[in-house]
Amino acid sequence: MHTEETAQIQVIPADKEKIKKIWMTAGILGLVTALEFLIAFTVPHEMETLRVSIFVAMTIVKAFYIVGEFMHLKYEVKALIWSILIPMILVTWLLIALIHEGSAIYNAIYL
Amino acid sequence: MSTTAHTIDTTDKNIWDGGQSPLKASYGKLMMWFFLLSDAFTFSALLITYGLIRSAHPTYDGTVEAFTFSNEYWPIPEKVFEAVPFLHGVSLPLVFVGIMTFILIMSSVTMVLAVEAGHRMDKKAVEKWMLWTIIGGLTFLGCQAWEWTHFIHGTGGGGASLSWNEYGPADFAGLFFFITGFHGTHVFSGVLLNFLIYYNTVTGVYERRGHYEMVEKVGLYWHFVDLVWVFVFTFFYLV
The missing domain is CATH 1.10.287 (Helix Hairpins)
Structure with missing residues (x-):
């Protein structure tokens, strides 16, 4: 007990x-x-x-x-912070690149 | 002699050679982080697709007051999402989605409080805050069900389906269903996981285990769902 x-x-x-x-x-x-x-x-x-x-x-x-x-x-430790942040920074680049690509498609269709 | 060899071994040991946690996080927590990173890729893909398709469509360039729905240009979101339950016919742009955002942020806060209570081995407090988190999640899901119903039935112009909608180009509704639907699915599975945690807390599984780390791991998932909504709110409803 x-x-x-x-x-x-x-x-x-x-x-x-x-x-x-x-x-x-x-x-x-x-x-x-x-x-x-x-x-x-x-x-x-x-x-x-x-x-x-x-x-x-x-x-x-x-x-x-x-x-x-x-x-x-x-x-958290720096290594963990960066292993999450760096891929997301690259994804941000994809966002910028494809929005740019989108306006190029717009130009090709409408201008 | 063997002891000497042993000492040399440990001093030369690389932190990645095993036996220790270089990232100072448990295996489960680390795997949750990497899962969430991969999940973030999927959500990013959906939002980036939205960005690409939207920027490939003409924008409305008249005044906001004179705005009408047309398939010729991308709609202004605040003109599409302006209904609130029980206030039929009243134009309240983005109010309902603002309430939904607030609900999800609050349920994230109660989740942090549950994790904090877990650190203190306070079973009663974990139960209380987990229950609030579940209620928050269910309320959000209910709001989304209403939002979808309203969006599909429309305001008299024919509503929306995956192939056509009264608000703007066909892709507008398609992206709405995919993005908010994928997020809603995450909220739904989050509520299920939260309930599992709540159940295990009540039955004393974590108390017997001696720690409440599962609350932390599912907490990470729940905060991630909240985080995604913050991005959906900005890129789908505000911009």
Whole structure:
């Protein structure tokens, strides 16, 4: 009986700072989404390049907080961080290249 | 003599020779990361396809107020997605999708709290936060079901199918179904995994095991689903 008593699981009390940080990150994510919403209806559609750049920048900010804080990648070893990031940087290149390709198709059809 | 040889062996040992974790992460967590990377490739392929096809179509160049649906140009997303349940006929551009984004972010937060509770071996707290995460996931799925129904039935112009739609070029609806559908499938399997974790927590599997690492691994998957939605929200609904 006694051994079972000592083998009881010890619940460690929550660290207030840690919990606060999680909610802070959540707050930032919510705020950035709200800001995106605001920009979608205040910056006119004629300023397309500005709109797109702001949206992409804000998406990267959100991705940084989700992957860095929530998925904890920020605190992993450098080798792990880079093995995730480098392939995604190459994918970004594919995105840019194929959007460029898309406008070339547009030019071939409509111009 | 054998001890001397042994000492030389360990000092010359490369970190990749085995017996240690060079990436300071467990096998399961590492494999989850690499799976998610490959999953990110698939989602990237879908979003890049959207970018390519959209940039190969003419853009609407009139005023937003005068916008009408036409197969001649790519629609402005905020003009397509402006319905909210129970508010029929009221134009509320992107409000519903904004709510969906908020729901998914919140369920990501409750997931982090579940992982945090797992680190502290707090079974009751893990149960509570996992349940909230499951509720968040199910709510999101319900919202998506409504969104799809509305998109398919349309607003009187014939709705949408894979081959034709009232909103714009045929590819517009095709990409909508594929991108949000593939993401929705991920949310669905995420909810199933979350439920499995919840079940194992309640039955004390992880408490007996002595750690809650499974919560962390499935947590990674769940955050990834949230991350993908952030990108879908930007590239499909905002841009």
